[in-house]
Amino acid sequence: MKFFIDTANLDQIKEAEELGILDGVTTNPSLMAKEGITGEKNILNHYLNICKIVNGDVSAEVISTNLKQMIKEGEVLANLHPQIVVKIPMIKDGVKALKYFNDVNIKTNCTLIFSAGQALLAAKAGATYVSPFIGRLDDVSNDGLVLIEEIRGIYDNYNFNTQILAASIRHSMHIINCAKIGADVMTGPLSSILGLLKHPLTDIGLAKFLSDYKKGN
Ligand code: E4P
Numbered sequence: 733m734k735f736f737i738d739t740a741n742l743d744q745i746k747e748a749e750e751l752g753i754l755d756g757v758t759t760n761p762s763l764m765a766k767e768g769i770t771g772e773k774n775i776l777n778h779y780l781n782i783c784k785i786v787n788g789d790v791s792a793e794v795i796s797t798n799l800k801q802m803i804k805e806g807e808v809l810a811n812l813h814p815q816i817v818v819k820i821p822m823i824k825d826g827v828k829a830l831k832y833f834n835d836v837n838i839k840t841n842c843t844l845i846f847s848a849g850q851a852l853l854a855a856k857a858g859a860t861y862v863s864p865f866i867g868r869l870d871d872v873s874n875d876g877l878v879l880i881e882e883i884r885g886i887y888d889n890y891n892f893n894t895q896i897l898a899a900s901i902r903h904s905m906h907i908i909n910c911a912k913i914g915a916d917v918m919t920g921p922l923s924s925i926l927g928l929l930k931h932p933l934t935d936i937g938l939a940k941f942l943s944d945y946k947k948g949n
Contacts, residue, residue, distance in 0.1 A: 733910070733911050733915065733916065733917065733918065734755035734756065734788075734895075734916065734917040734918075735748075735753050735754055735755050735756075735917075735918060735925065736754075736755060736756040736757055736758050736788075736789070736791075736897070736917055736918065736919035736920075737754060737756075737757055737758075737919065737920070737921070737922060737925065738757075738758045738759075738763070738899065738901065738919040738920055738921055739757070739759070739763055739921060739922065740759045740763040740764045740766065740767045740769060740778060740782070741766075741767055742781060742782070742785065744921075744922045745757055745782060745785050745786060746785055747922060748922055748925060749785055749786050751925070753925070754786055754788065755788045755789070755917070756786060756788035756789040756790060756791075756815075756817075756917075756919075757782050757786050757788070757789075757790045757791070758790075758791040758819070758841070758863070758897070758899065758919040759779075759782070759790070759791060759792060759793065759819075760793050760819070760843070761793055761795060764778065776808075776809075776812055779792050779809070779812055779813065779816060780812060780813060783813045783815045783816070786815075787815075788815065789815060789817045789839065789861075790813070790815045790816055790817065791816075791817045791818075791819040791841045791843075791861075792809045792812075792816050792817070792818065792819060793819035793820075793821075793843065794806050794809070794818060794819065794820060794821075794829075797821070797823060797825060797826075798825050799825040799828050799829055799832075802820060802825060802826065802829040803829060803832055803833075806818040806820070806829065806833060806838065806840075807838075810833075810838045810839075816839075817839040817840060817841050817860060817861065818833055818838055818839065818840050818841070819840070819841045819842075819843050819863075820833075820840055820841070820842055820843065820859075821842075821843055821844050822842055822843065822844050822845055822850045822853075822854060826842065827853055827854070827857045828857075830842055830854060830857035830858055830859045831857045831858055833858075834857065834858025834859070834860075835858075839860040839861075840858075840859050840860050840861070841859070841860065841861040841862075841863055841897060842854035842857075842859040842861065842862045842863065843863045843899070844863070844865065845862050845863055845864040845865065845879075845883075846864070846865060846868070846869060846879070847879070848879065848882040848883055848886060850862075851864065851879075851882075851883040851886065851887075851894075851896075852886055854894065855886075855887060855890075855892040855894040858894075859894050860894065860895065861894065861895045861896075861897040861916075861917065862883065862894055862895075862896060862897060863897045863898075863899035863900075863919070864876065864879050864880060864883060864896065864897075864898060864899065864900075865899050865900035866879065866880060866898055866899070866900055866901065866906060866910070867900035867901060867902040867906065868900045869900075870902070876900070876906075877906075877909050877910070877913065880896060880898055880910055880913050880915050881913050883896050884896060884913055884914050884915070895916035895917055896914075896915045896916050896917070897915070897916065897917040897918070897919060898910040898915040898917065898918045898919070899918075899919050901918055901919060901920030901921070901924050902920075902924065903923075903924050903927060904924050904925075904927030904928050904930075906918070906920065906924065907920060907924055907925070907928060908928075
């Protein structure tokens with residue numbers, strides 16, 4: 733399972749990278765705005781800074797909603813750096829854009845996936861990744877993990893190469909359950925990744941080992 737971090741915060745990306753387990757980064761316009769990154773030039777430059785930290789796929793989202801503009805914007809993003817994956821929303825023109833980018837060998841991440849039907853369409857159009865938003869489904873009393881299971885079943889039935897990128901991860905149990913189901917990738921906040929480290933018995937056990945060592949020396 734690949735681990736992506738879902739942030740535009742360079743310090744958090746560095747921290748995850750230093751752990752040695754980071755495979756990529758996902759961003760979106762809201763995450764960029766949260767870091768105070770605005771204006772096309774600054775945004776493009778920020779993607780380059782992210783690419784310098786992590787050696788893996790970096791999703792950069794288009795903000796256009798019509799095919800022509802999405803293609804123009806996506807090509808600018810893809811030409812910025814070989815690690816860039818063009819993030820496209822699940823709308824009608826988005827499906828057409830996925831097909832276009834697949835035909836010219838540009839990687840894509842189809843975002844805002846909330847149903848198995850949307851994931852099927854994105855795979856048919858040749859998306860590299862689909863991003864089902866499991867946390868946002870949980871927020872409205874729909875089980876996000878059920879969607880991951882459904883998509884896994886459909887993709888396995890037909891050997892689709894599209895990778896399931898479980899997104900909108902809220903906590904460590906989301907990561908563990910996505911791994912059990914067989915999501916190819918998860919993208920989550922640093923806190924959800926660091927949460928995997930924690931167990932009180934590890935802390936108690938380590939404290940005992942260290943105090944016993946001191947007694948004998
Ligand atoms: C996916 O790539 C999105 O950036 C993200 O996971 C959305 O998560 P949120 O629901 O926490 O905003």
